[in-house]
Amino acid sequence: MLKLNRIHHVAIICSDYAKSKQFYTEVLGLTIVQEVYRAERKSYKLDLEVAAQYQIELFSFPEPAARSSRPEATGLRHLAFEVDDVAEAVQHLTNLGVAVEPIRIDECTGKQFTFFQDPDGLPLEIYQR
Known part of the structure; x- marks a missing residue:
């Protein structure tokens, strides 16, 4: 194995x-x-x-060739980073001019998460520890 x-x-x-x-x-x-x-x-x-x-x-x-990067596109969905405090991370990102989606709650875990994008539109996620 x-x-x-x-x-x-x-x-x-x-x-x-x-x-x-x-x-x-x-x-x-x-x-x-x-x-x-x-x-x-x-x-x-x-x-x-x-x-x-x-x-x-x-x-x-x-x-480089363009690639579909929507979170629901076929292939790699997104890259997620764990954080201690989603709201604090969102504030940090927005203070630096990064557009961040509204914070959501994961229905399976009850934890907070949200999405934003890198300069090429790659979906990135921040997820509550």
């Missing part, structure tokens, strides 16, 4: 590297682990740390 230990990383391709780098580091507060420019691919790869446990790989490529 295959033994999976944990999710190692999530990879995201962005359309505007500088804008996405600023969003993930300054707005979301993720820590840069490593940044590499791969000249042969004309591509950046930025490794970002999430709570000393997970990584997001942020890639740039020349002219």
Whole structure:
């Protein structure tokens, strides 16, 4: 049987590297682990740390293809981040000019959550611990 230990990383391709780098580091507060420019691919790869446990790989490529990013589209639905206080996280994001949906309650767990988007429209969620 295959033994999976944990999710190692999530990879995201962005359309505007500088804008996405600023969003993930300054707005979301993720820590840069490593940044590499791969000249042969004309591509950046930025490794970002999430709570000393997970990584997001942020890639740039020349002219990446568009992808449907609605939360109900086929494929990866969204990327969720756990927070201690959803209302506090919403206030932080809105203070930085990020549009955030109204807070909802998960009917299965009773916990608060909401959605917002990265600069490319990728659905992101914040979910109550």
